[in-house]
Amino acid sequence: MSDATSDPNKIEAPTPDDPLAQAKALDNVDDRGRMLAADGTPLKRQLAKSLRIQKIRALALIAPLLLFVLLTFIAPIADMLFRSVENEIVSETLPRTVEALADWDYDSGESPGDEVYAALYDDLFLAQERKEHTRLGTRLNYELTGVSSLFRRSGRGVDDIGELYQDQFEDLNELWEEERTWAELMGSDEWLAAQEAWDEESGEPLPDFQLREGMPTLLPETSRQMLTFAEFIRTEDNESPLEEEPWTRVWAALYTDLTNKDVSGYSGPHTDLLQEASAAVGDFETTPIKQAFLDMDEDWGDPEVWGTIQAFSPDYTSGYFLNAVDMQKTPDGAAMRDEDERIYGLLFKRTMFMSLVITFSCILLGYPVAYLLATLPMRSANLLMILVLLPFWTSLLVRTSAWKVMLQSQGVINDVLVWLGLVGDANRLVMINNQFGTIVAMTHILLPFMILPMYSVMSTIPPSYVRAAKSLGATNVTAFRRVYFPQSVPGIGAGSILVFILSIGYYITPEIVGGTTGTFISNRIAYHISSSLNWGLAAALGTILLAVVLILYWAYDKIVGIDNVKLGG
Amino acid sequence: MGTTADSDAFVAFERVQKSYDGETLVVKDLNLAMPKGEFLTMLGPSGSGKTTCLMMLAGFETATHGEIKLDGKPINNIPPHKRGIGMVFQNYALFPHMTVAENLSFPLEVRGMAKAEREKKVKRALEMVQMGHFGGRRPAQLSGGQQQRIALARALVFEAELVLMDEPLGALDKQLREHMQFEIKRIANDLGITVVYVTHDQTEALTMSDRVAVFDDGRIQQLAPPDELYEAPQNSFVAQFIGENNTLEGVIEEIGGNRCTVKLDSGEVIDANPINVTQKGDRTRVSIRPERVEFNPDLGTTAHTLEATVREFIYMGDVFRTRLSVAGNDEFIVKTRNRADQKRLSPGETVKIGWLPEDCRALDAT
Numbered sequence: 052m053s054d055a056t057s058d059p060n061k062i063e064a065p066t067p068d069d070p071l072a073q074a075k076a077l078d079n080v081d082d083r084g085r086m087l088a089a090d091g092t093p094l095k096r097q098l099a100k101s102l103r104i105q106k107i108r109a110l111a112l113i114a115p116l117l118l119f120v121l122l123t124f125i126a127p128i129a130d131m132l133f134r135s136v137e138n139e140i141v142s143e144t145l146p147r148t149v150e151a152l153a154d155w156d157y158d159s160g161e162s163p164g165d166e167v168y169a170a171l172y173d174d175l176f177l178a179q180e181r182k183e184h185t186r187l188g189t190r191l192n193y194e195l196t197g198v199s200s201l202f203r204r205s206g207r208g209v210d211d212i213g214e215l216y217q218d219q220f221e222d223l224n225e226l227w228e229e230e231r232t233w234a235e236l237m238g239s240d241e242w243l244a245a246q247e248a249w250d251e252e253s254g255e256p257l258p259d260f261q262l263r264e265g266m267p268t269l270l271p272e273t274s275r276q277m278l279t280f281a282e283f284i285r286t287e288d289n290e291s292p293l294e295e296e297p298w299t300r301v302w303a304a305l306y307t308d309l310t311n312k313d314v315s316g317y318s319g320p321h322t323d324l325l326q327e328a329s330a331a332v333g334d335f336e337t338t339p340i341k342q343a344f345l346d347m348d349e350d351w352g353d354p355e356v357w358g359t360i361q362a363f364s365p366d367y368t369s370g371y372f373l374n375a376v377d378m379q380k381t382p383d384g385a386a387m388r389d390e391d392e393r394i395y396g397l398l399f400k401r402t403m404f405m406s407l408v409i410t411f412s413c414i415l416l417g418y419p420v421a422y423l424l425a426t427l428p429m430r431s432a433n434l435l436m437i438l439v440l441l442p443f444w445t446s447l448l449v450r451t452s453a454w455k456v457m458l459q460s461q462g463v464i465n466d467v468l469v470w471l472g473l474v475g476d477a478n479r480l481v482m483i484n485n486q487f488g489t490i491v492a493m494t495h496i497l498l499p500f501m502i503l504p505m506y507s508v509m510s511t512i513p514p515s516y517v518r519a520a521k522s523l524g525a526t527n528v529t530a531f532r533r534v535y536f537p538q539s540v541p542g543i544g545a546g547s548i549l550v551f552i553l554s555i556g557y558y559i560t561p562e563i564v565g566g567t568t569g570t571f572i573s574n575r576i577a578y579h580i581s582s583s584l585n586w587g588l589a590a591a592l593g594t595i596l597l598a599v600v601l602i603l604y605w606a607y608d609k610i611v612g613i614d615n616v617k618l619g620g
Numbered sequence: 621m622g623t624t625a626d627s628d629a630f631v632a633f634e635r636v637q638k639s640y641d642g643e644t645l646v647v648k649d650l651n652l653a654m655p656k657g658e659f660l661t662m663l664g665p666s667g668s669g670k671t672t673c674l675m676m677l678a679g680f681e682t683a684t685h686g687e688i689k690l691d692g693k694p695i696n697n698i699p700p701h702k703r704g705i706g707m708v709f710q711n712y713a714l715f716p717h718m719t720v721a722e723n724l725s726f727p728l729e730v731r732g733m734a735k736a737e738r739e740k741k742v743k744r745a746l747e748m749v750q751m752g753h754f755g756g757r758r759p760a761q762l763s764g765g766q767q768q769r770i771a772l773a774r775a776l777v778f779e780a781e782l783v784l785m786d787e788p789l790g791a792l793d794k795q796l797r798e799h800m801q802f803e804i805k806r807i808a809n810d811l812g813i814t815v816v817y818v819t820h821d822q823t824e825a826l827t828m829s830d831r832v833a834v835f836d837d838g839r840i841q842q843l844a845p846p847d848e849l850y851e852a853p854q855n856s857f858v859a860q861f862i863g864e865n866n867t868l869e870g871v872i873e874e875i876g877g878n879r880c881t882v883k884l885d886s887g888e889v890i891d892a893n894p895i896n897v898t899q900k901g902d903r904t905r906v907s908i909r910p911e912r913v914e915f916n917p918d919l920g921t922t923a924h925t926l927e928a929t930v931r932e933f934i935y936m937g938d939v940f941r942t943r944l945s946v947a948g949n950d951e952f953i954v955k956t957r958n959r960a961d962q963k964r965l966s967p968g969e970t971v972k973i974g975w976l977p978e979d980c981r982a983l984d985a986t
């Protein structure tokens with residue numbers, strides 16, 4: 052055409068005049084050029100008002116679901132993220148030790164000084180009374196093996212330290228053997244009176260223990276320990292110091308105070324008793340506190356133990372994450388674990404690899420099925436759809452166990468192969484409790500998640516495209532490759548994301564058919580949650596898994612574009 | 621008239637039948653011969669088998685019986701991609717994942733054409749449909765009319781000699797449709813291609829085609845040039861289907877040569893032109909075009925006139941439309957040109973109407 056004008060904007064066929072522009076011209080406009088609504092208020096404000104009401108109504112409608120999602124989905128994830136770094140157990144159980152240890156330098160290669168052991172004595176004694184020392188031992192054992200038994204043993208032995216002095220005080224004077232002696236010596240008169248008057252039947256709470264006036268200066272350490280003791284038995288056991296022999300920790304404190312302090316100025320109940328003890332303590336048999344701990348367990352002299360406690364004393368730690376990537380938080384900083392202890396890297400890699408293989412197998416097996424679903428006549432397509440959906444109506448456990456029946460060495464497939472003579476009876480194929488079994492079973496289980504998105508995309512591709520391609524001269528293969536397949540790619544993408552993300556966190560199937568070589572990272576997470584009870588590590592592993600999925604999702608978005616993913620028409 | 625295929629026809633259907641389910645024939649005994657360069661339109665009501673015929677020609681459906689020949693050679697066993705027939709689909713079927721230029725270059729690519737030549741041809745084809753600057757766009761970024769042009773260009777770019785179009789303008793609005801009708805006709809003429817065009821729209825069929833095949837019930841009811849189709853319908857289906865038409869029913873009283881007398885059911889007797897009535901006593905339906913009827917006629921002695929009562933008078937600008945009651949038919953329409961001396965009738969008036977006997981065609985009664 053000689054006169055072919057090729058301006059994109061000009062050769063549009065005639066279109067009717069813009070009706071919108073005409074309508075606008077008729078609208079009311081105020082002197083500032085703003086549109087006015089029918090009642091004269093600015094249109095913008097009216098619109099905002101009506102939209103706001105709509106928004107509030109919409110929000111109210113979704114509120115129950117939002118709340119549900121928040122509580123059951125967002126909150127657990129937040130909790131998991133928090134748990135993966137949370138580490139308050141050390142500083143809560145050993146507060147004084149942590150504080151005293153702050154000045155100690157691990158690199159000196161020496162065990163810390165006496166004041167640290169004194170603090171440890173305080174903390175450990177209380178922890179042992181609260182039965183918290185084993186929990187801490189377990190926690191620190193993740194970082195340094197042996198700490199768990201160290202704490203357990205020390206929990207039992209920590210009483211011995213004070214017993215040494217208790218025995219000597221009791222040998223000195225029989226009065227020390229009576230519970231009342233301590234209460235009368237340390238408690239204030241008002242408290243004593245109140246405690247005497249207290250009647251268990253009345254249901255009133257026990258009176259607060261109060262120290263005798265002057266005691267905190269006279270016997271500071273003893274006062275402190277007595278107070279702790281009295282408070283503890285009152286709140287925890289609902290007992291009164293009048294009827295309870297003090298902890299051995301109090302006896303040790305009394306010994307310390309009497310060796311350091313002059314009590315000659317004291318005049319109150321049991322003055323003689325105290326004076327007598329004060330005179331005698333000089334000859335008491337004693338063990339320095341550090342030595343006492345070393346006697347209990349020589350590991351207390353090991354700088355490694357102290358280094359570990361110091362390294363994990365902050366409230367938040369990267370230790371779980373380091374563990375999750377086969378590293379270790381040592382007193383010197385992060386370091387790789389020994390070769391033979393590295394398992395998580397391997398597991399992550401294996402999980403990725405197997406998920407990829409499963410996704411790929413699902414594409415290979417699912418594509419033709421989805422294609423048939425989309426192109427077969429209604430009746431046969433419906434039948435096929437039922438077959439695809441059938442697995443959804445069967446228990447996951449049943450389906451997985453069925454694969455066990457199929458694949459095991461005395462199973463259906465091996466039997467058939469042996470019967471056909473393809474495989475000797477002696478060397479039946481090992482197809483279960485390994486990667487192969489996991490891949491087969493999971494491919495089968497996740498297949499519908501691949502087929503359905505692919506089908507929903509394919510069913511929107513009109514058959515006229517392929518016909519058009521053929522009429523333009525393309526062979527069946529070319530028409531498929533150049534025209535049909537590219538349009539079905541969004542379905543493949545959607546299915547792949549779904550299957551990959553599902554399989555990366557799959558648990559039941561690998562647990563049942565995976566054996567040792569076919570398990571996923573999720574099985575390890577489950578182990579830490581239910582068996583080893585190392586929730587922090589489980590949370591760190593879970594967080595890493597979540598991050599991997601998000602990164603993959605992001606990468607997919609960058610490369611393919613998430614807009615290309617279609618789950619439905 | 622194409623009831624037997626000429627041996628030199630470019631496209632020929634010979635006794636073609638088609639059934640999808642083995643029970644009913646969707647196409648019954650189709651015979652059609654088209655010379656090279658013809659623009660033939662298949663026109664018919666929905667479900668009459670037009671698309672089916674097109675699909676058999678394109679190779680997407682196989683004929684249950686009979687033979688289809690292209691350029692003298694039977695093509696029943698040639699797969700679609702080897703037939704070299706260009707096709708424009710109703711929804712255009714432009715590949716959404718390719719640009720306009722890639723769409724156009726697709727048929728050339730699969731034919732193994734070199735890149736430089738491909739580009740040249742694509743450019744020429746785009747210019748032919750006046751879309752030269754749109755090569756880089758995706759189909760989704762084009763308007764309906766523009767997509768239509770691209771679909772046309774794609775069907776033509778590989779120089780197919782035969783192009784099939786299945787309701788290509790169905791999705792466009794009226795103005796655009798008229799514009800595109802003109803474009804398609806012009807391009808088809810310029811290139812000298814043979815076109816089989818399917819449509820619902822009779823105006824489209826009449827304005828564009830060299831010949832129109834009126835389909836009904838799996839058969840070609842009439843195959844004729846547009847003017848002949850309108851002025852000389854061969855049966856009452858065609859008369860009804862094409863244009864506006866008045867019918868009166870009656871029985872043949874006398875028949876001879878190109879004249880017959882018909883006694884209408886209401887008792888009047890009129891003269892008519894016998895088309896497919898053969899003998900006295902046949903029931904017939906006479907057909908008269910609204911614009912061939914005259915008021916107070918002065919048509920000579922041979923014509924009969926009828927009494928009519930005006931029911932409605934509609935002013936339509938260039939024409940007047942008068943609805944009358946004539947011989948028991950309340951829907952009798954007369955169109956008169958808006959001339960200065962044309963009387964404007966008002967409802968209730970009685971008036972004499974008449975027509976030339978040649979314009980009054982006595983057709984089959986069903």
Ligand SMILES: Nc1ncnc2c1ncn2[C@@H]1O[C@H](COP(=O)(O)OP(=O)(O)OP(=O)(O)O)[C@@H](O)[C@H]1O
Nearest residue numbers: 640641646664665666667668669670671672673820
């Ligand atoms: N794939 C098919 N399977 C079964 N029956 C079909 C199929 N395609 C068409 N038919 C039937 O064949 C008949 C003719 O259909 P066809 O599509 O040829 O009509 P058409 O003239 O193109 O109608 P329209 O103007 O509505 O497009 C219809 O009754 C239709 O139901």
Ligand SMILES: [Mg+2]
Nearest residue numbers: 670671672786
């Ligand atoms: Mg059709």
